[in-house]
Amino acid sequence: AQxxxxxxxxxxxxxxxxxxxxxxxxxxxxxxxxxxYKQPPSRQMILVIRQEAYKQxxxxxxxxxxxxxxxxxxxxxxxxxxxxGDAAMYFCAYRSADDYKLSFGAGTTVTVRA
Amino acid sequence: xxxVSQSPSNKVTEKGKDVELRCDxxxxxxxxxxxxxxxxxxxxxxxxxxxxxxxxxxxxxxxxFSAERTGGSVSTLTIQRTQQEDSxxxxxxxxxxxxxxxxxxxxxxxxxxxx
Numbered sequence: 001a002q003x004x005x006x007x008x009x010x011x012x013x014x015x016x017x018x019x020x021x022x023x024x025x026x027x028x029x030x031x032x033x034x035x036x037y038k039q040p041p042s043r044q045m046i047l048v049i050r051q052e053a054y055k056q057x058x059x060x061x062x063x064x065x066x067x068x069x070x071x072x073x074x075x076x077x078x079x080x081x082x083x084x085g086d087a088a089m090y091f092c093a094y095r096s097a098d099d100y101k102l103s104f105g106a107g108t109t110v111t112v113r114a
Numbered sequence: 115x116x117x118v119s120q121s122p123s124n125k126v127t128e129k130g131k132d133v134e135l136r137c138d139x140x141x142x143x144x145x146x147x148x149x150x151x152x153x154x155x156x157x158x159x160x161x162x163x164x165x166x167x168x169x170x171x172x173x174x175x176x177x178x179f180s181a182e183r184t185g186g187s188v189s190t191l192t193i194q195r196t197q198q199e200d201s202x203x204x205x206x207x208x209x210x211x212x213x214x215x216x217x218x219x220x221x222x223x224x225x226x227x228x229x
Binding site: 006046047091101103104106107 | 147
């Protein structure tokens with residue numbers, strides 16, 4: 001079974017600053033997908049960014065970018081120019097390329113200070 | 115519909131009662147998932163439906179939990195004889211395909227509180 005670890009239960013960032021959330025995972029697979037989901041107080045899980053393991057280039061979506069280190073099995077999320085609306089719980093998730101189950105980390109709560 | 119719809123949004127029940135939670139996936143999505151999110155924890159896989167195939171029930175925590183999906187669309191998660199440890203948010207998600215790069219779209223969840 002795959003294990004996804006988020007070692008930071010909480011992170012705080014000043015508005016307009018940058019924050020980086022860490023995620024590591026354990027797998028013997030070579031082909032898989034990694035995701036970051038955002039869960040605001042509304043509970044609606046929203047996909048932030050997705051990375052395919054066979055792509056070396058780090059994925060970027062506007063102010064969100066990842067640092068994917070396949071050998072180290074690390075997948076961190078960087079939020080640049082943080083906004084108040086970024087305050088939420090962020091979950092890292094893993095799925096093998098030939099599987100349908102997503103395995104989630106325990107989440108990191110991000111607080112944005114005005 | 116435009117998104118995954120779940121009902122009820124919140125449910126408070128007494129220990130020992132049965133509850134039903136409903137999920138209406140995005141039209142055309144053949145894959146449907148149920149996850150459980152306990153307070154301060156990540157998401158725990160419960161059950162998976164794909165088209166007309168037999169569901170993967172490997173994540174159901176006990177035989178008090180069951181789920182069905184009628185007509186390949188709406189799904190109902192039933193918890194019988196609820197216990198306090200069943201208190202959690204139950205999230206439903208759907209996707210177009212079962213594997214690959216497909217993305218799960220989640221509903222807003224049903225928060226269950228067992229007194």
